[in-house]
Amino acid sequence: MFSPQAQKEISYGFPSLIAQWKNTIITTTSTTKATHNTSNSWKTPCLNVKFQDLYDFAVEGNIDDVNVLNEVSERVRQQAKVWWALEESKGANWYLQPQISSNGEGISVASLKLSVLTNTISLRKLIRKGIPPTLRPKVWLSVSGAAKKRSTVPESYYEDLILATHGKVTPSTRQIDHDLPRTFPTHPWLDTPEGQATLRRVLVGYSFRDSEVGYCQGLNYVAALLLLVMKTEEDAFWMLAVLLENVLVNDCYTDNLSGCHVEQRVFKDLLVKKCPRIAAHLEVMGFDVSLVVTEWFLCLFSKCLPSETTMRVWDVLFNEGAKVLFQVALAIFKMKEEELLTAHQIGDAINILQTASHHLYDPDELLTVCFDKIGSLTTNAITKQRKKQEPTVLAELDQRLRRLNSVKLNDEQ
């Protein structure tokens, strides 16, 4: 159902990045690292070039961005070697071992537990350094619990689900159809009828699986990227399911997005704690950071970060959980601290954040700040904060609805 050609281009084999660049301006200079000298020799130092990134997204950047992407793809190759070496020494699928937290089936021996623990720790380190794109589908399915989720239903579950959706029109399907041509419309595969039909099946299928979520805008971007990584729609479907049902906070996408409101409040408290100078400055400016951060959370950074950087965030998301979303968001603010402190208008602050996130071509730069400069952040702490914020959010949402209803009543009188 999924085009094999599209797949090959998307991530497999990882041909040299340079070969994928379609822009002729840079082909001659890009193989040698453009040093400061060469860029100085350009008449316009900030010459913009268009090229395609690792997941075939059209990117427009300057020669420095190109160099960064070049280095990143080299690092990806090195990292792949590490993973392959591990497969050789520890056995293929070594990371597929049950996690300690699982129900214990088959791990009765204490020594095995210990080796599982060591594996868990080294796996975390390894995953924070990036999963090679070729291994992503397998590793994501395993560490996220998606494979396990799938194993609890009959083999034909997905096929049956899709069959059951045939010819059905619901508010969700209408919204999905509206959004399909607007989902990364410049991506070469998503812009094809086949790409859109595949994305449609995944989204419609999920809307039938969970009628409470149904379809929520934002999931189109998430599912599209899942497809580009997972390469088979059924795998993408299960990743979407595990994401919404196990990885993210509840009710992120349902009803009135209450889960998303909760995350925003938790984030604002964290910003005050972890980046007090920025928080204080933005407060004086009257800048509500949710204006920018809401989209980051709802689209899991897929609309604001370059694709490989987003994938690196998702590597950690699926292995460690939703706390990484907070860490990444904090890191973006942290990286722009000095600039943000000199901003005096909301518009400037927004531009600083948006420009910064769009240009984070180096995932390691972001993740280093994320894990080394933000200070530790545990899932437990996040859970506690969510519990604290939830009643306030629900009260606020309820208050708004009641005000609106009273509006209606007045109107009818």
Added chain:
Amino acid sequence: MATIGNNNINAKLVLLGDMGAGKSSLVLRFVKGQFLEFQESTIGAAFFSQTLALNDATVKFEIWDTAGQERYHSLAPMYYRGAAAAIIVYDITSKDSFEKAKKWVLELQKQGNPSMVTALAGNKADLEDKRKVTLEEARAYADENGLFFMETSAKTAVNVNDIFYEIARRLPRAQPAQNPAGMVLSNTPAEQSKASACCS
């Protein structure tokens, strides 16, 4: 809230209205002078800024182009909170979008700030043959509710700049004593007034 300094006015402006009414197209036309059939869909709201020079002032708009299905409406207060102006957009070929526009008007009246400059835009005016909402009906509604009203077309650009200029003209002007000449534009006055006008 409009931030006032000399003749520089910073104004937050929010666009509200039914999906497909043409909010994003109006903004794109105003900010970039373009019209596109398929734009990438917005999650929550998209931000733009655009400066207009009037005879007596320069107005810098911070524009929030809101988007999204029903459940996204719960985010709307974040975008209209502290706004100096709002454009509520409907599609003249859709009765339903006009009804949705009325709901937004009511929501703003109920929780917005009373000095907000509110405009009603009947968009897609180029589609005269598909018209479902008459000019008279909309104008009467706008008059009743103290909105200023224009029919626009993001496609042909008719009245698009005009509606933004008209909003700019209606924004409150600086009181000369408030900001002595030569002073760097400061956000403090806005901050103070915001605290009192902000709905919570």
